[in-house]
Amino acid sequence: MTTNTNTTSNSQAGPSSGSDGKSQTTVALGWLHTAKFLTTAPELHYLPPLEVPEIAFVGRSNAGKSTCINTLTQQKQLAFASKKPGRTQHINLFSLGKQGVMDAVLTDLPGYGYAAVPKQDKIRWQQVMANYLVTRRNLMGIVLMCDPRHGLTELDEILLDVIRPRVQEGLKFLIVLTKSDKLTRSEATKALSIARLQAGGGEVMLFSAPKRKGIDEVAKLLWTWAHPRADSADPDTLNTAQAPRPAGP
């Protein structure tokens, strides 16, 4: 991706490392743990309009999107993960927020590029996804999951082209290199450098669900995305600081 994204740093340590880093990790993980299934839809127009920030997980089939959502939310079966590619077939929304007050939404999208899917279904899904990424009004961040053993593929590049105008307008963007447990240390370092070049200065993080790598960093970044004004606020007051606005028409 050649676009200069609006993310602030390439650091694996994330935006809130330092003396208060631990407590911010705890806040971010506690917030993610509140995740609850909200709704599922085969197409964009079945999704409820929402006013709270929405963060979508996108990427090739089998990249590890659903597993990443389960790992971040510390819930085993919130999103449906499977060895068999193509298991996520709907747009699935999960609400986040303490004391039952929704303040953000995570979206698990079906993956693309699964060879066994009939061509017509592939085209239909690409349209649904492009439509979602371009027109979902409250979408404020995209996490592109990429298996570093395959790198960013042609379909990932097409997706980057689709979202580029929105990234230029302020949409947050993170590339997560999944399954880093499958790489040696030097392979991981190389994959990170290559992806950072492709991200055009955007944020890239290594992640592994079984090794629990990158969880704190990704959690803190997503929390910061969803609470831009509350980053330095007292975590105990966040619910009042971030009270959700009513859903629009």
Ligand SMILES: Nc1nc2c(ncn2[C@@H]2O[C@H](COP(=O)(O)OP(=O)(O)OP(=O)(O)O)[C@@H](O)[C@H]2O)c(=O)[nH]1
């Ligand atoms: N080794 C390893 N395996 C992983 C990791 N994350 C996911 N997997 C495995 O990869 C497979 C696919 O994971 P999913 O989370 O279902 O992938 P997905 O991107 O949601 O796939 P679709 O729903 O088909 O788009 C499963 O067998 C997971 O256990 C990881 O960090 N390391």
Ligand SMILES: [Mg+2]
């Ligand atoms: Mg999935």
